[in-house]
Amino acid sequence: MWCAVLRSVRASRVLAESKAAGTAILLRKREYQRISRLAACLYGRDSAIGSLLGVNQHLTTNEFLTPQAPGVAFNKDDQDSILKHSPDQPENPKVLKLAIIGAPNAGKSTLSNQLLGRKVFPVSCKVHTTRCKAQGILTEGDTQIILLDTPGMVNSVRAERHKLDKSFQTDPWESVKVADVVLVLVDVSDKWMRKSLHSEVLRCLSKNSHVTSILVLNKVDLMKQKNTLLEVTEKLTEGLVKGRRAVIKPGKKTSLKSVHPDPHKGKEENAPSPRRGETGEQCDGHTNGIKDRTGWPHFQEVFMLSAVDGGEVETLKKYLMTLAKPGDWEYHSEVVTTQSPQEICNNIIREKLLEYLPQEIPYTVTQVTEFWEEGSGGQLVVKQTLYVAKENHVKLIIGPGGELISRIAKEAGRDLMNAFLCDVQLRLAVKYRKT
Numbered sequence: 423m424w425c426a427v428l429r430s431v432r433a434s435r436v437l438a439e440s441k442a443a444g445t446a447i448l449l450r451k452r453e454y455q456r457i458s459r460l461a462a463c464l465y466g467r468d469s470a471i472g473s474l475l476g477v478n479q480h481l482t483t484n485e486f487l488t489p490q491a492p493g494v495a496f497n498k499d500d501q502d503s504i505l506k507h508s509p510d511q512p513e514n515p516k517v518l519k520l521a522i523i524g525a526p527n528a529g530k531s532t533l534s535n536q537l538l539g540r541k542v543f544p545v546s547c548k549v550h551t552t553r554c555k556a557q558g559i560l561t562e563g564d565t566q567i568i569l570l571d572t573p574g575m576v577n578s579v580r581a582e583r584h585k586l587d588k589s590f591q592t593d594p595w596e597s598v599k600v601a602d603v604v605l606v607l608v609d610v611s612d613k614w615m616r617k618s619l620h621s622e623v624l625r626c627l628s629k630n631s632h633v634t635s636i637l638v639l640n641k642v643d644l645m646k647q648k649n650t651l652l653e654v655t656e657k658l659t660e661g662l663v664k665g666r667r668a669v670i671k672p673g674k675k676t677s678l679k680s681v682h683p684d685p686h687k688g689k690e691e692n693a694p695s696p697r698r699g700e701t702g703e704q705c706d707g708h709t710n711g712i713k714d715r716t717g718w719p720h721f722q723e724v725f726m727l728s729a730v731d732g733g734e735v736e737t738l739k740k741y742l743m744t745l746a747k748p749g750d751w752e753y754h755s756e757v758v759t760t761q762s763p764q765e766i767c768n769n770i771i772r773e774k775l776l777e778y779l780p781q782e783i784p785y786t787v788t789q790v791t792e793f794w795e796e797g798s799g800g801q802l803v804v805k806q807t808l809y810v811a812k813e814n815h816v817k818l819i820i821g822p823g824g825e826l827i828s829r830i831a832k833e834a835g836r837d838l839m840n841a842f843l844c845d846v847q848l849r850l851a852v853k854y855r856k857t
């Protein structure tokens with residue numbers, strides 16, 4: 423049926439396999455999308471094998487793939503070998519280490535994926551999707567940006583109450599410590615989040631005040647009253663950007679009209695002197711210096727965007743590129759992430775569980791990969807068992823007639839295809855295991 427083999431530029435190759443015809447085809451992205459749509463019509467039925475198994479059987483369009491995007495190897499040895507390649511840097515390379523921090527669900531992973539042009543980090547509507555720090559590598563021209571995606575910041579009380587791993591408390595801090603720039607993401611559609619900066623974020627900024635910081639107001643697409651953004655910016659910056667009083671214009675990149683410090687003007691128009699607890703080691707996080715604050719007056723720039731909008735993120739990306747400094751690249755330009763293929767796979771499946779399962783259930787699922795092999799024609803075959811702690815959860819995850827588990831397998835399989843740029847067969851089983 424489909425036997426055409428089309429040549430394409432290296433980076434935009436997508437290997438897809440028509441299961442019905444059993445024919446491997448190598449396609450340009452555009453061709454892939456067209457044929458994928460066709461395939462979805464022809465063969466896009468989901469199925470559940472047995473009552474406990476969901477299998478993806480669906481070719482779909484690629485949402486994140488950019489023409490230049492390199493692939494992520496699904497074989498651990500291949501991925502390790504790519505990671506060990508010496509960086510293929512040009513003559514005058516530039517680098518930037520960027521930590522992305524914020525409260526849970528602010529959209530950190532969504533933004534990281536958009537900046538990378540690839541989905542390598544899990545995203546879901548539930549909190550705590552990201553559980554530990556992970557690196558994404560963006561290489562363009564002479565510049566390499568290392569993105570440090572982090573778990574949502576939580577204080578010790580919340581971490582204890584929700585029995586969160588230690589990484590929730592340590593990883594954002596460790597990432598900021600090694601970063602050249604820290605990007606603070608705030609979900610402005612959340613009325614609590616826009617009242618003041620998260621206390622833990624403030625604490626971290628205060629302890630690392632030498633690191634250049636940028637404020638990103640995210641999810642502006644959900645804001646009906648755009649004027650609210652001005653008030654929010656005022657609060658989260660305490661009316662000061664780069665330590666200067668600013669006139670803020672919505673809808674613009676941070677070309678905030680700054681009034682430069684003027685010794686002849688009133689004290690309030692000039693940069694504030696640092697408060698107690700705002701710099702370095704003086705701060706223990708419980709000082710009044712932070713308790714009284716609603717924002718951070720030392721942001722270098724403020725961006726208002728929607729992380730799901732590629733165009734707006736592109737503006738931010740261009741700005742970040744300008745912040746890169748001369749220095750050696752850490753990775754070969756083929757590297758997209760330092761996560762192992764198994765980690766990517768686990769995260770993607772977990773993302774779907776978080777998205778589709780109610781309340782606390784997804785947090786109690788244990789994932790065990792039973793099978794991970796390269797099949798014929800370069801296809802990746804994965805079998806994973808989802809162990810649940812309560813018998814009735816088995817039924818819940820499978821859904822009526824296996825509908826839910828099929829959906830999870832289908833969507834996770836699609837994301838894995840986009841991550842690894844190859845055909846993926848994903849089988850999911852659900853089992854009850856006493857804890």
Ligand SMILES: Nc1nc2c(ncn2[C@@H]2O[C@H](COP(=O)(O)OP(=O)(O)OP(=O)(O)O)[C@@H](O)[C@H]2O)c(=O)[nH]1
Nearest residue numbers: 527528529530531532546547550551552574728729
């Ligand atoms: N409408 C809208 N939704 C967004 C935007 N950015 C992120 N989201 C959604 O917000 C939810 C959380 O996004 P994530 O990227 O997982 O957030 P996170 O900050 O990484 O979350 P944690 O892992 O819990 O720290 C997802 O449902 C995203 O689709 C945006 O700009 N607009």
